[in-house]
Amino acid sequence: MQPDNYEHFKTLSEKRYSVRDYADTPVSKQQIEKLLDTVRLAPSAVNRQPWTFIVATEQKIKEQLHGCYSREWFQSAPVYIVICGDHSTSWKRPSDGKDHCDIDIAICTEHLCLAATEMGLGTCWVCNFDARKCADILSLPDHIEPIVIVPIGYAKECSHTPEKNRKPLTELIRWEKY
Numbered sequence: 001m002q003p004d005n006y007e008h009f010k011t012l013s014e015k016r017y018s019v020r021d022y023a024d025t026p027v028s029k030q031q032i033e034k035l036l037d038t039v040r041l042a043p044s045a046v047n048r049q050p051w052t053f054i055v056a057t058e059q060k061i062k063e064q065l066h067g068c069y070s071r072e073w074f075q076s077a078p079v080y081i082v083i084c085g086d087h088s089t090s091w092k093r094p095s096d097g098k099d100h101c102d103i104d105i106a107i108c109t110e111h112l113c114l115a116a117t118e119m120g121l122g123t124c125w126v127c128n129f130d131a132r133k134c135a136d137i138l139s140l141p142d143h144i145e146p147i148v149i150v151p152i153g154y155a156k157e158c159s160h161t162p163e164k165n166r167k168p169l170t171e172l173i174r175w176e177k178y
């Protein structure tokens with residue numbers, strides 16, 4: 001990677017934050033398709049790509065989803081993307097059976113959040129929702145799990161990025177051994 005591209009990625013990483021207040025401005029189906037066309041390039045274990053993106057844009061379905069995560073700010077988003085993992089196709093590590101579905105979904109979710117930031121859109125990971133209720137609303141078969149809901153839209157206050165509260169690198173990095 002060229003140094004200037006690296007700076008671009010660093011700036012993008014700094015710019016992305018959890019948006020918890022969305023403007024009324026709509027997000028088009030074309031924008032969502034453009035985003036997801038990039039997100040599908042994310043890596044996955046054994047390239048299984050065990051993901052489905054359920055895009056909720058209609059008022060009726062959005063209102064039902066509000067019942068899965070009852071925070072007022074959540075209701076302000078114009079679109080929700082429910083990122084579902086397919087446990088029937090996700091890779092299980094032969095040595096211990098570990099299902100890599102969550103890892104794959106986490107990777108594509110963060111690709112989505114970064115790509116959306118690049119498009120000027122705000123997002124927030126939401127995992128603290130009622131997954132059973134969500135699966136019922138979306139008529140998911142048993143092997144498909146709703147893992148993350150990403151509200152997406154224009155941030156109401158997009159003029160500044162909140163300061164990152166992160167552990168210092170010195171606390172995280174260890175060379176050679178734990």
Ligand SMILES: Cc1cc2nc3c(=O)[nH]c(=O)nc-3n(C[C@H](O)[C@H](O)[C@H](O)COP(=O)(O)O)c2cc1C
Nearest residue numbers: 016017018019020124125126127128129162164165
């Ligand atoms: C796996 C995961 C689950 C999360 N679930 C929620 C959630 O349910 N509700 C919420 O408001 N934020 C949720 N977040 C957002 C985090 O609180 C947020 O990323 C973290 O505080 C760092 O802030 P930043 O995203 O603004 O940099 C989640 C983030 C991750 C990665």
